[in-house]
Amino acid sequence: MAKVETSDRMMYQFTTPGHKIKFMRKHWPLYVLSIPGIIFFLIFRYIPMFGSVIAFQDYNIFKGIRGSSWVGLDQFKRMLEYAEFLPILKNTILIGLYDLCFAFPVPIILALLLNELRIMAYKRIVQTVVYMPHFLSWVIVGGVVVGVLSPSTGIVNHLLSMFGIEPIYFLGENSYIRSILIGSGIWKDSGWGTIIYLAAIAGINPDLYEAAQMDGASRFRQVASITVPCILPTIVILFLLQIGNFLDFGFERVFVFLNPLNSENGEIIDTYVYRAGLVDRQYSYTTAIGLFKSIVGLALIMIGNKFSKKVTGDGLY
């Protein structure tokens, strides 16, 4: 089994500082290469983090961080007191969970299927076609989905009517909205998600397959016993990252589908933050919500990582 041990990773112990400097000198191009990345993270990831302090203020953009008054945990209190907060949190968690259960495995299956295609040209065409929707913006995808699902002009209801089923107003029902959200996400992004798995599959040593063929393993058996175990580390890492983004389902992809008839099941934290924060310009309040989300994300990723280390022996860190 291709179980990845932590000891696979390069670990250097330096006995003296001189040794370390020598090592760095030897590999200096790698260090130079890392500079842009480090600068990027410093400027765009670490420095903006200090901005989160406005979650504890009553922030006024004209007074700035230094001039605004401190209010402690008031913004967090307000968030918890908001009557709709629990339903919104519930929606966010449920939609995140559905996304994890239904949307996450799709690219893996798609990649496995694509990998089995024999005719190269056909494989390339299919790959390109399934990538395509990724490059459409959510506004366009939203427009297309709303059109397709329309009760009067949509093709879905047209097909249903051929079977004598009354037109269904899919976007006007609380019960459909989550499926629409997940479904449109699968359509848009699962093709794109296959790239990384296809790359992992391409990296598998062909000797393994040859040996399996010698032993008379069927195609299916080869997939189950070679391909899947070999890409398992990739799957685990992506799964953990996905858990970290659990509450970040994304604003646009929900916003384009929301209306008064489905917002009860469809409104998530991101869309609420948009409404309260950007439309109503409540910077502190929405930063507090964002901070809450990040902390939940961090906790989830830590739990997931621990769990994964126990089960598969591999984790993010």
Added chain:
Amino acid sequence: MKKWIGMGLSLVLAMGLMAGCAGNKPEDQKPANQKPDNGGEQQPDSGKKEPVEFSLLLPTTVSSGYHTRVPDLNKDKWVLKLEELTGTDLDIKVMEDAKFGVMFASNDIPDVVGSIGGPGSKSMSGSVESGIFMPLDDLLKEHAPNLMKLIPKAAWETVSYEGKIYGIPEFLKSPSRRATYIRTDLLEKTGLQAPTTVDEFLNVLRAFKELGVETPYQMRENFKYADIILGAFDVLPYKDQFELADGQVVPKFFDTDNMQKALETYKTMYEEGLIPKEFATISSTDFTKSIDAGKPGIWSQNASGLPGYRTNVRNAVPDAQIDIIPSPKGPEGKGGYFYYSPVVRTFYINKNVDEARAAEIVKFFDWMVTPEAEEFFTFGIEGDTYTKDASGLVTYKFPVTKEQQEEEGWRSGTIWAVHDATYNKLRLDLNEDGKATLAAFDDVLSQEGLPGIGFYPELSSFSKYPDLAAPSPDVGPKLIIDHMVKMIYGKEPISDWPKVIEEYKSKGGDEIIKEATERWNNKQGAVRIDIE
């Protein structure tokens, strides 16, 4: 060898990153040291006088249109001409209203900021209250005689804060703007008269439906431009539609009886198929497309759109005849749409602008209401977009394509910052459709519409309870709209409306009413919007 390539690449990357970060800076200084190369040679009038330089931010609500097609707005032909006529050197920027918050946060504020609505609008982010802009009372008195004469008092009140005028408004002399459109050719086929009451309105819609009209009345999400019934029963849930009831200032939807009747009417329309079944997801794009394709029999829109509709709908249905009719009246004899706030856009001057320049800027806006300006903004450049014969009769090249229409919109809408925006009489007088529009304004719109109480600056309790605040002047609060839509779709009983009011009150509505009543009683920025 490879190492060198690696290092070279990463150095280039690192440098590029730094350059990219530093690149933002010089832009701040650009307006100051920018050479007046544009239009420098074509300034016969201003002679030796240096053109006044200032940056001007114009607001828009759309992310498309003429201004997005012009590569450099400061070299746009209309901007150059405007500079020539006014002796200015403008640095024009156009920004979507929704992005103003970002601009203020970055603290890169132009010399003149134009924004949609008054000083208390959300896009201004409290900047007027924070003293970012200068009070203009003295400058206006001294340098803007035309504006002082022309702009109505309610408009000046709307752009004032703590008794001082902070902005120059693009104003409306008549607050009644929206109208009921009907396809007269279809109406004639039904043999009915134009509807005058809600019941007659429903009958006409039913007759349209029998005729095979796809959409008898054109609905739209959130009741935007689909509020004809809410108007007839006088229960519009908008932010400038508060009213006095038992000594308190309350939103009009507190009138349970009329609200329930209005909802029943919409429900009837929904059940009988007089409005699209999916109206909760009909966007503004779908709405416009449907009207342009000639699908609806009756719809609600701004009266100024009449010439446009006549042209566009006739492209789809050649024998369409479109007219504006008086809106159907409710049981109390009221009808029509909400009265607009008298201020459309407001232009503020940055407090860092020195007084001499500020005076010139005020003069620049004052010029915009002169006959010379009117002619330029309306017709463009003589010999280019219009000709004038000896008697002064104007022959105007009317825009035909969408691009030309957008260009006209840019010239006589966007860059014509300050003027009476009710209608453009010069332009409308030129042809039949225009004259019909003028007639609609004078004979129909002046007779209908719904006054209300509005707050400028906005009630502070609104920002505390985003679900109870109207997101824009013609959309109701989310909480209210959600219940209304659910009731029309039969997901909640209409008899539950009193519960909705209770919910509104308990979720913060009590505080809103208290603040509204106090401000009304103390006359603090509470404006009654009505026909003068």
